[in-house]
Amino acid sequence: xxxxxxxxxxxxxxxxxxxxxxxxxxFKPHIWVIVDDASNDGSEKKLKELAARxxxxxxKRLDEQPEYMGxxxxxxxxxxxxxxxxxxxxxxxxxxxxxxxxxxPGYWRRLKEFLDDHARVGIVSGTLCSKNxxxxxxxxxxxxxxxxxxxxxxxxxxxxxxIGGVPRSRAWDPVMNVKARTQGWQxxxxxxxxxxxxxPTDARFDRKSGELxxxxxDWHLHHPFFQVLTRAFFKSLKSKSLIGWYYIKGYLQEMRRxxxxxxxxxxREYYRKERSREWLRIxxxxxxxxxxxxxxxxxxxxxxxxxxx
Numbered sequence: 017x018x019x020x021x022x023x024x025x026x027x028x029x030x031x032x033x034x035x036x037x038x039x040x041x042x043f044k045p046h047i048w049v050i051v052d053d054a055s056n057d058g059s060e061k062k063l064k065e066l067a068a069r070x071x072x073x074x075x076k077r078l079d080e081q082p083e084y085m086g087x088x089x090x091x092x093x094x095x096x097x098x099x100x101x102x103x104x105x106x107x108x109x110x111x112x113x114x115x116x117x118x119x120x121p122g123y124w125r126r127l128k129e130f131l132d133d134h135a136r137v138g139i140v141s142g143t144l145c146s147k148n149x150x151x152x153x154x155x156x157x158x159x160x161x162x163x164x165x166x167x168x169x170x171x172x173x174x175x176x177x178x179i180g181g182v183p184r185s186r187a188w189d190p191v192m193n194v195k196a197r198t199q200g201w202q203x204x205x206x207x208x209x210x211x212x213x214x215x216p217t218d219a220r221f222d223r224k225s226g227e228l229x230x231x232x233x234d235w236h237l238h239h240p241f242f243q244v245l246t247r248a249f250f251k252s253l254k255s256k257s258l259i260g261w262y263y264i265k266g267y268l269q270e271m272r273r274x275x276x277x278x279x280x281x282x283x284r285e286y287y288r289k290e291r292s293r294e295w296l297r298i299x300x301x302x303x304x305x306x307x308x309x310x311x312x313x314x315x316x317x318x319x320x321x322x323x324x325x
Contacts, residue, residue, distance in 0.1 A: 114167030138175025231266025
């Protein structure tokens with residue numbers, strides 16, 4: 017059984033195309049839970065109409081927005097999981113799909129086949145593209161080969177249950193990746209399977225807000241301050257601005273107010289120690305010319321013929 021979960025908030029204009037994309041898939045979900053997160057743009061009515069036409073769609077409506085938005089997306093996914101809590105105990109595959117992601121008919125099937133062929137891989141995603149200034153589909157920056165993306169991922173059922181599903185977290189998808197690793201699973205981003213975002217990552221936020229949020233998230237994830245300082249330096253160096261300051265500011269704001277940190281000791285250990293070891297492996301690979309297992313996926317232009325297949 018394949019269960020797919022999608023959060024929706026005021027996505028009326030995207031819904032028809034989203035549903036068409038999923039229904040054309042060669043590997044379609046047996047159950048597709050769409051969580052309507054207090055939409056007020058007509059999405060609620062549209063989702064009821066779509067569910068009436070497609071019996072595999074189940075709509076879960078949330079009527080109240082929580083006060084603390086930093087954890088909200090993980091809570092939306094948890095609400096979707098609760099809707100199928102009995103079925104999810106036996107599901108072989110659980111997928112997570114953002115409403116602004118589009119893909120070809122073979123996308124989910126290729127992820128499934130990769131899991132079927134690699135018994136120790138627990139989480140897999142494709143590589144995400146968005147349009148560049150020339151209107152071409154280009155791989156989004158800062159995607160790692162060993163860090164599958166959140167809103168276009170497929171999780172093996174056994175792995176999903178081992179890690180306890182979606183955690184309540186500011187960074188639910190990286191935490192899932194880490195928890196999978198600590199349970200002995202591998203996590204992979206496929207560099208030859210593509211999906212696109214019709215709304216590029218962070219498009220809803222300005223650069224300042226995005227960096228403040230990242231700083232808050234990294235406090236939540238137990239990143240030590242020396243890592244934060246290093247990242248801030250390179251952010252500002254690359255952008256030729258002081259944008260790294262907003263990243264540090266977000267981190268320090270959360271620290272001063274005693275912001276919630278993820279409670280799992282294994283996750284804390286990973287971010288405090290293993291992440292530094294990853295940096296050392298990256299440096300060693302660059303100095304020696306060896307394989308960088310944590311390497312970034314190059315920002316190449318990808319033709320539509322390789323995406324919508």
